[in-house]
Amino acid sequence: MKSKIVLSVLLLWTAVAVRGQHFDYDAIAPHPRLLLPSVDEAAVKAAAEQVPALAWIQSRLFAFCDATLSEPPVERIKTGRRLLDVSRLALKRIYYLAYAYRMSGDERYYAGAVREMEAVCTFEDWNPIHFLDVGEMVLGLAIGYDWLYDRLPGEMRARICRAIVEKGFAPTAIPKYGDKCYKRTNNWNQVCNAGLVYGALAIYEEFPEQCREIVEKCMESNPRAMTVYAPDGGYPEGYNYWGYGTGFEVMLIAALESALGHDGGLSASEGFLASARFMQFMTGPCGYSFNFSDAPPRAFVQVMFPWFARRTGDCSLLWNYLPGGEGPQTDFTDHRLLPTLLLYAAGVDWSSVREPARHTWFNRGKTPVYIYRSGWNSPDDLYLGVKGGSAATSHAHMDAGSFVFDALGERWAMDLGMQNYYSLESRGIDLWSKKPESKRWEVFRIGNSSHNTLTINGCHHQIRGFAPIVDTIGSHGSHGAVIDLTEVLGEGLRCAQRTVTVERDRYLFVCDRIETGDMPVRVEWTMCTPAQAVVTGRNRIELTQNGKRMTLVADAPGCRVRMRVLSNDPPNDWDAPNPGTVHVGFETEIPAGQRRELRVRLIPRNL
Structure with a gap:
């Protein structure tokens, strides 16, 4: 009973604080408005050329894109009750290809991203009964729409907008579908809210009333998930799900900031920023994680660490972070949100990275x-x-x-x-x-x-x-x-x-x-x-x-x-x-x- 009272107080306090942070939707940034404005492209390109490890990461990303171009687009094939593997692959392909196009100007990557977006728009639905599938699908489609906006034909824009509204937004009103995500305190809340808000910010001009409703519903419900970091920054679901839930939370916060100028106070939630230090400690010296709960034994590079380092001003979070450096290494994987690492690593002074003081x-x-x-x-x-x-x-x-x-x-x-x-x-x-x-x-x-x-x-x-x-x-x-x-x-x-x-x-x-x-x-x-x-x-x-x-x-x-x-x-x-x-x-x-x-x-x- 005591824990429920504490949770209710935290939710009330956080919700009041967030509602006090109003968004000026009339001042929404122009496309591309999600994560990477056009004015920042040059800095990302330069960092990938000047920092060898970042160049290596980007080369892997481009290699994935090149392989994708010779493969058929994603298909609506469920595994058990989930379409999640397909949603994740679609997100990865669209995000990677759109990034590769913006960094290189290579028309093949633009065409590949459009092909994947056309494919998912034709799906009968995005499996709303397991709403994580919808959240990740909307995120990928929104990034492609926003980043390639100036190149997309009007008919294609309209098709993507309809798909986001009909297959993403509409199911949130059905209790057995997306509505459940708003009531949860775990990673579902973070992933689904992030995806829906990306959709709302991407297509805001076309459906302003519905998009405002999606954003405001997020700002009312997402603080529920943010209470789990209190009081010290531990993440109850452990290593694997910190990477999932917190990764999408960072995506959400970053999109609100880039499109609307601020995050409504979400990043100031108690314990949230400290959770990056929690995760740094969760990786052991010989490359294994402290994998309690549902998590794999091997540690892997956490994509969002550069964002946390920049936000906190503490570059010791990036000690032994990049592949190929000195000291013990974690596994490097081609995570579907990998471009985010490159976006925020570009603003890091890597010469200032020092060993953490705490043990x-x-x-x-x-x-x-x-x-x-x-x-x-x-x-x-x-x-x-x-x-x-x-x-x-x-x-x-x-x-x-x-x-x-x-x-x-x-x-x-x-x-x-x-x-x-x-x-x-x-x-x-x-x-x-x-x-x-x-x-x-x-x-x-x-x-x-x-x-x-x-x-x-x-x-x-x-x-x-x-x-x-x-x-x-x-x-x-x-x-x-x-x-x-x-x-x-x-x-x-x-x-x-x-x-x-x-x-x-x-x-x-x-x-x-x-x-x-x-x-x-x-x-x-x-x-x-x-x-x-x-x-x-x-x-x-x-x-x-x-x-x-x-x-x-x-x-x-x-x-x-x-x-x-x-x-x-x-x-x-x-x-x-x-x-x-x-x-x-x-x-x-x-x-x-x-x-x-x-x-x-x-x-x-x-x-």
Whole structure:
């Protein structure tokens, strides 16, 4: 109840603040008005010539465009209940081709963009039942319309306008379609609002009343999504969905500013700008992300970081950012919003980029997270990520209390990551029900048994239970956090607290303090790892990978521990395989009415 009251107050305050920021629609900028006015083209071209990494990125973009020219345009082919893959490909093709045309003047790219826009305009609809598909489709079509406006024939302009109004705007009035997005607080709100507002700003002169309504509806509803960054900048849905939701939020803000002169106060929302630092910490030194919830293990370049660096004036956000630089690198992918990176990277003084001063991150909110890294320059730096939170959060797993750990240039404690949604939905798994009896919790990668946390009596975590980070540690050579797992682990315990620390930049220490109730409990301590693992003693497991070694040592005074190395072979035929991984740890019993400490050290063998 308390959290709902706080959310209502935040929504009211933010909505009042945003409504106070009026737009002057009569002063809307001329075409091209979305992201890149004509006067800024020269600066973007110059940056791509003068900064080698930007030139390399642009060359990849042009290569994609060249390949697209020999391929047929997109077709309306659904995958399960989604048209999303098609919408994303259409957005990517139109955005890339329009960018390539503006940078080069090559008529082939103009013709290719027009061909893709003509194709999506002929679709019977853009699958409004899954409105993300509509949001991304409108975004792509709007950019193409705006950026190529002066070249488009009048008939083509009219066709695009009709498609945006009939297939984009009209479904927002239907409760089972787009109207749901306005009420959400997750990435759906951000993606759908961004796409619709792009459409409204692009075709404003043709349908001013409808377009104003779309923009104003965004300004009333989008603050709901912005509350999730409060108070510190953490993003509850994690690494993958920060890139999605926040990426489209930046697109929205940037379009409002370029077309109407300001963003209505959206970027000033509590925690929003700080979330870029959260994401910088979410990437580990050896190229893996802290991939709690639905996220892949590998880190990838976040397209919007140059925008955040320019907005905050903090270029340390771009440390080790560009491909080909010194230091540890994340994967570079040809993201569908990649041109945005080039637009905002053009305004960065790359010679001023410096190493971040901080080595710890802590955020509260729906998904509290603590991160420590010993340095910023070497893949051998130590890295610890710990999370609390709840399985009830959007896209969450039963991973409260989970941690990841990097040392010696390797990830030793890992998260298996997300499983492709369609692979489960096609087997009849309802992934989106959060009820206790939902099949969602039977998916191996989602339930608690595969995560680096505790399991009590073989049971699932309590879905509505919340695990706060109640303390952080940063003195006497210890860096870490304390998570209260009592609500999450269930009624059989009077208290359960987990402390996870890096000690003297030498080893990882995990201490679970557990107090039982009226019944004895069986505790399973689990850590997923890509290392080869062998039990070598009554309380010891040796881990090896890529010629490096780590020793896991368990100590549980008053308890007998049974060390375990277990396969990650999936228990159900709908589960994804997990080759090259195992989970290690131990099992023990704690009598009724007792307090015990379960202590684990993870020690690099070269110490």
